Amino acid sequence: MKIAIIGTGNVGGALATAWSKAGHQILLGVRDTANFKGDGLLENANTSVHSIEEAVKMAEVILVATPPQFAESLALAFGDVSGKVIIDSTNAVRTKPENYPTAYHAFKAMTKAEVVKCFNSTGFENMQNPVYHGEKIDMFMAGDDAEAKEIAQQLAFDAGFGTCWDFGKADKVVLLEQFALSWINLAIMQGHGRDIAFRVVRR
Numbered sequence: 440m441k442i443a444i445i446g447t448g449n450v451g452g453a454l455a456t457a458w459s460k461a462g463h464q465i466l467l468g469v470r471d472t473a474n475f476k477g478d479g480l481l482e483n484a485n486t487s488v489h490s491i492e493e494a495v496k497m498a499e500v501i502l503v504a505t506p507p508q509f510a511e512s513l514a515l516a517f518g519d520v521s522g523k524v525i526i527d528s529t530n531a532v533r534t535k536p537e538n539y540p541t542a543y544h545a546f547k548a549m550t551k552a553e554v555v556k557c558f559n560s561t562g563f564e565n566m567q568n569p570v571y572h573g574e575k576i577d578m579f580m581a582g583d584d585a586e587a588k589e590i591a592q593q594l595a596f597d598a599g600f601g602t603c604w605d606f607g608k609a610d611k612v613v614l615l616e617q618f619a620l621s622w623i624n625l626a627i628m629q630g631h632g633r634d635i636a637f638r639v640v641r642r
């Protein structure tokens with residue numbers, strides 16, 4: 440797949456690397472192609488850098504991994520993204536879009552893309568390496584668009600996650616962000632460290 444990475448920091452960088460290794464074409468979409476966080480990603484296979492508009496235009500899938508308050512300006516910058524999938528990995532826990540509760544809601548309202556919330560619920564280190572003691576950890580997603588969920592699930596597998604649990608439709612997007620906050624609470628506020636992860640077990 441051709442995947443635009445908008446936000447090439449911790450999360451965008453981890454997933455760009457994983458998906459490049461899985462054989463996807465990675466289009467880094469940045470504000471300044473001469474100076475951006477994650478320029479080392481250009482050493483990965485199948486990876487190139489572009490303006491945000493250019494990367495989005497060439498891509499089938501758009502990962503958004505910026506702070507959430509930029510969702511509205513990004514939606515405007517993206518232009519016509521009908522027929523494309525937007526994966527929103529942001530968490531509106533400290534800052535949020537001006538007019539929407541989450542970036543997911545902004546992209547749904549402001550674009551014609553298929554949108555899914557995914558890759559938001561664990562630390563970026565777990566996206567770099569989702570394997571603990573030989574067991575794959577889980578990813579989670581939420582949103583209204585079935586096709587976007589199928590693609591997010593495939594990309595979760597391609598990044599090495601075990602299962603990608605469907606939290607439900609758009610009414611569960613805020614819950615999925617709260618789930619991310621639960622990981623942040625345990626890892627950071629309660630001091631257990633970032634090398635912890637969620638995995639669903641079944642009897």
Ligand SMILES: NC(=O)c1ccc[n+]([C@@H]2O[C@H](COP(=O)([O-])OP(=O)(O)OC[C@H]3O[C@@H](n4cnc5c(N)ncnc54)[C@H](OP(=O)(O)O)[C@@H]3O)[C@@H](O)[C@H]2O)c1
Nearest residue numbers: 446447448449450475476504505506509529530559562563
């Ligand atoms: N860190 C985690 O473990 C983690 C886990 C799950 C979800 N998240 C969520 O993922 C998102 C990114 O977190 P991160 O830790 O990866 O952040 P980060 O390392 O600080 O990277 C942020 C990226 O966003 C870009 N950016 C900032 N403002 C932008 C704008 N207006 N337009 C386009 N690009 C812009 C930055 O580009 P420049 O180089 O141009 O500044 C940078 O590449 C956040 O919403 C966070 O809540 C984080």
